[in-house]
Amino acid sequence: MSTDDLMTKALAGLDEIDGPMSVEVIDRLADTAGVGGPMRIAEVADLLDISAHTLRYYERAGLVEVDRDSSGRRSYGQASVRRLVFLTRMRLSGMAIRDLQHYVTLVDAGDATVAERLDMLVEHRDTIRRQIRELTLSLAATEYKIATYGGTTGGQ
Template sequence: MATDDLMSKALSALGEVDGPISVEVIHRLVDADAPTGPMTITEVADLLGMSPHTLRYYERIGLIAVARDADGHRSYDAEAVRRLVFLTRMRLSGMAMRDLQHYVRLVDEGEATVPERLDMLLEHRDTIRLQLKELTLSLAATEYKIATYGGHTAPQPPSEEM
């Protein structure tokens, strides 16, 4: 199941939630597809829609630590997969690689760094909110042009492909 499939499943599940998204809903989504056992690099790459090369790169630059099995092959546990899902969401939302590296270093340093991590995420949330506003404006401009050309501007149902 690629990252797009994971995102579609998450968005679908969130569509069933009335009101604001709670932390419990997010935990439920994260735990829903958690692997039950160790995964190979190929399995994780397929799950997340990433290349094994990208996974090795993330490991090399310190974003993820991966255990090795008796034969020396990478063995991804549920915690590693959860971290990778988080990293892919942050990259998709525009977080710079150096900021991700700093964030991961803070996580690895422990609880004393929670205030700094919170500040980073609050700042990133503000950036995402601005991006959403800008994208909403871009969508409105696109819808306007579609209508100008005689097309229909009905919203696309969530289940349809773009």
């Protein structure tokens, strides 16, 4: 399943939602059960549309732990892939590596850090919402200029 397939699945799931998103819906969207058994680095890189170099960097940065097979090759289990899905979404939305490292440290520390993790995510959500508003305004300005030059707007 490619990143485009994951995005299509996620967006289709969002279309099914009437009202606020529930934890169950989000969990279903992040479900990696269809991924199957352990994956090699090239498969995970393809799935997430990132480079193998980036995956190795995330491992060196302490963001994800990766098992090794008997030959010493990386073997990504379901938990690692789920974490990487989250990490790549957070990076795409602008969260700094330093903040992700802190978040992962908090996760690994256990339930006593839930409140701090929640604070981090609420702050990041607010940042994303501001970015969406700014991008929406930028899109409107771009479409205005397209229409000014006789082009058509709308659609995607």
